[in-house]
Amino acid sequence: MENSVLSWLQPDAQRFFRENAIVRHLNSGDLIYDDEAVVTHTIFPHDCVISIMAEMADGRSVEKASIGREGFVGLPVILGGGRTFGRCVVQVPGKASWLSVADLDVALQEFHCVRQVMLRYAKSFTLQLMESVACNSLHTADQRVVRWLLHAHDRVDGDTFYLTQEAISNLLALRRATVNAACSDLQQAGGISYHRGHLTITDRQILQSRVCECYDRVRRAALCTAP
Amino acid sequence: MENSVLSWLQPDAQRFFRENAIVRHLNSGDLIYDDEAVVTHTIFPHDCVISIMAEMADGRSVEKASIGREGFVGLPVILGGGRTFGRCVVQVPGKASWLSVADLDVALQEFHCVRQVMLRYAKSFTLQLMESVACNSLHTADQRVVRWLLHAHDRVDGDTFYLTQEAISNLLALRRATVNAACSDLQQAGGISYHRGHLTITDRQILQSRVCECYDRVRRAALCTAP
DNA sequence: AAATGTGATCTAGATCACATTT
DNA sequence: AAATGTGATCTAGATCACATTT
Secondary structure (H helix, E strand, O other): OOOHHHHOOOHHHHHHHHHHOEEEEEOOOOEEEOOOOEOOEEEEEOOOEEEEEEEOOOOOEEEEEEEOOOOOEOHHHHHOOOEOOOEEEEEEOEEEEEEEHHHHHHHHHHOHHHHHHHHHHHHHHHHHHHHHHHHHHHOOHHHHHHHHHHHHHHHOOOOEEEOOHHHHHHHHOOOHHHHHHHHHHHHHOOOEEEEOOEEEEOOHHHHHHHOOHHHHHHHHHHHOOOO | OOOHHHHOOOHHHHHHHHHHOEEEEEOOOOEEEOOOOEOOEEEEEOOOEEEEEEEOOOOOEEEEEEEOOOOOEOHHHHHOOOEOOOEEEEEEOEEEEEEEHHHHHHHHHHOHHHHHHHHHHHHHHHHHHHHHHHHHHHOOHHHHHHHHHHHHHHHOOOOEEEOOHHHHHHHHOOOHHHHHHHHHHHHHHOOEEEEOOEEEEOOHHHHHHHOOOHHHHHHHHHHOOOO
16 A cells, blocks of 8 residues: 555455545645535545645745645544645645545444554644644754655655745745755755756755754654554 | 533533542643653643643754643543653643543543543644644744733633743743743733733733734634534 | 843844746 | 746844843
8 A cells, every 4th residue: 555544454444445445646736625624535645745734814824734645634534523624735746545534434433443543643643743833933944945855755756756946935934035045055965956846855865964853753753653 | 620621521421530530739840741751641721731842952942732721631642642742841830630541541431422522622732733833934923922821811710820931932932032022012012911920911902913813713723622 | 049121243034126947 | 937046135033141120
């Protein structure tokens, strides 16, 4: 299974998902859910990245959380609400499994492991959020850019993915010029290369030497959802 | 019941908590749990405020989340982990009900409503975190100070509570001088008054007119945990 | 000592603006 | 047009430091 949450299910539950979920390709910029929309499908990314965005009254926005193959979109369903936590937008294109909430309810009834694995992701997601709260108040623009790139790299297949500097600046609520400076630095150091939105991680070591400790903590939290 | 989560339980579950929980007074600065400590008790504040702090390797720290009568300390227990999300410290002194995890397990078994109400708080807590992620990257020091004060006011009894400017500066990772400027302004505007750590909200309207929209969203999320 | 007030100076990242390349 | 590069200038909040009041 390309999605970690699904991969940790028991074989029979996995079969249920394989038979009932639909695999879709998601394009950069696709709006999955508006803020506080009713969740009709839970979405398990294979190799895409989906952002939950905050939109302020004055029009400014930032990413509140990002979701990749380590998790799924639709947590409110199991926390007992059913409405999304924010505008869900595709940042890095790729594939994802979509399961309707009706089918999910069946799976929750039939397979004990489904709720358990989902709640474990809720915990890891909470840790991601907490780290982001701290990171946003303590760490530099450079560190935050690198952290986003490393998380993205963990979530896609291969070393190249589609993501413009403009997009990064919107995610982190930074000026594009600030992101450009960060990316130029990384490119000169040999860590990344990019060309009109096609970004390649050429040397992870270099990124890891510049990222804040938040990266590793979030990464470890995501791995801890394994049984 | 002085704690909202407990107040939303069924009468028989409430009785269980009243009979088995211990009410303790918590002092400013008390360390409840270290980071990643095993949760032995779930703690339901009556009129105190507890912060979950992030501690970075270089010694800097910020508040990741705060908990008052709208919630409880020990969420990891029901998300299937059992270790705290960070250093839990008493910020505003007051009383709280402590229930051992062993007793909580009994309550979870016997009273269906306990898990349900706790999960609903998990959702509201997640919304608090998401808002803080956004707030920390978009809003000013002044707005963040006011927001903290309004949330505190919602959680205590009366209009006066113990909280120094130094403490606020540690919570928000701001300089004490910055917090002092914010507080002086508020005092001059007639919104608050303070004297050696004793802070009084003299006019909520003034605070509300200066706070960012995050305050209201978090407040509403906390109220939505009601049945 | 603990809490608060304030002043001089620096800097990361902002606003505003324009230029280049595919 | 979409993506990237860069320059002049401003500012919120930082660092560093010291002073006052209970």
